[in-house]
Amino acid sequence: MVNIIALVSGLIFGLGLILAGMANPAKVLAFLDIAGAWDPSLALVMTGAIVVGSLAFAVARKCNRSYLGLPMNLSTSRVIDKRLVLGSLAFGIGWGMAGICPGPALVLLGSGSVKGTVFVAAMLLGMGIFEILERTRSINFRKRGQS
């Protein structure tokens, strides 16, 4: 059941991105181009999503368990660190270069876009590099702890 919900959620998410125009990189770049022919319509997408999303999280906050009985332990980290800020700053540069963020990238992949596919492949490579760096870091951390 968990997997069916995930599949349906992913599908609705993707249809929402297409309907909103978020899956069109030219439109995303027009939204980010405030000094040019600015297209503010994507702000409406964020607003629409946040209005519905905040209702959902308001309900979720009051539940100990999800409707499928899973523990509702959502992240409560409040740490503002260098990783959060520098990582997000870097993400914005990539987003501004291509007009593509991870969700729309996967929708572009599904629509058969070759450039979208190149973006997804590079994104997965980047995530893989992060994973390797993280594991190396935790191994070194443990080594230091033992000595």
Added chain:
Amino acid sequence: MVGTDGGALIGMAVALLVLFNARIAGISGIVGGLFGMQKGDMNWRVAFIAGLVAAPLVWQLFASLPAVRIDGSYAVMAIAGLVVGIGTRYGSGCTSGHGVCGLSRGSLRSIIATLAFMGTGLATVYVIRHVFNFWI
């Protein structure tokens, strides 16, 4: 309004995932989590990604897909994709995880992250289009 309708659909997807599966619909986190290779934590991720990738195919059953334009070259796609992959993992989220879910929860971390990536996103487009005045 197409924008708010699309946004409301995204919000519904977020609602479904958190209320039933107790999960945050953050795309970079869902995809990046696959690299953890943790048993029992893989299938729902694959299912969500499959739904997302299948969305344009399902859309085409009912209507033709809206036009898409990608101006960047292949090299730009490769560099931008790499930066987005590394950046979203270090920053623990992207437009969906921080921008939609995090702001919906009123998370301070997500507000900071969203300001950061919106800031560099706007700055990058400004520099490319209005300082150097070229299309990449």
